[in-house]
Amino acid sequence: MFIGVCRLELVLSGNRSLKGKRRVSRSLGDRARLRFRLSVAEVEALESLQKLILGAAYVSNDPVHARQVLQRFVRWVESTALGELRASQIDVLRPGLSEAPLVREEGDCDGATESSSGQ
Numbered sequence: 001m002f003i004g005v006c007r008l009e010l011v012l013s014g015n016r017s018l019k020g021k022r023r024v025s026r027s028l029g030d031r032a033r034l035r036f037r038l039s040v041a042e043v044e045a046l047e048s049l050q051k052l053i054l055g056a057a058y059v060s061n062d063p064v065h066a067r068q069v070l071q072r073f074v075r076w077v078e079s080t081a082l083g084e085l086r087a088s089q090i091d092v093l094r095p096g097l098s099e100a101p102l103v104r105e106e107g108d109c110d111g112a113t114e115s116s117s118g119q
Helices: 018-036 063-080
Strands: 002-011 039-044 051-060 084-093 103-107 113-117
Touching (some): 002 063, 018 063, 051 063, 063 084
């Protein structure tokens, strides 16, 4: 079993209320659940009006598949234009064997991605 986890940092420039932020968070989460079968939650900066940090998880029997699903999710979030994607990080873990991720990818606001192997 492999678990892919993703952390996304978005900026909601025009947002002026927590209610508006929650609407964007809920919309992205609900659509991602249906489209990618991900578990999605707002995980940090809960009281910030313009900063939205989402965590997403995907379980698979194939680490490459888990990474690909999360990469598609990140590209999809960028394309929604609900907020500006500032950073993303994808880790693929194998529970019980080690605490280091098998694969880690980090992206920044210009869409560049870095990959490294944890082993």
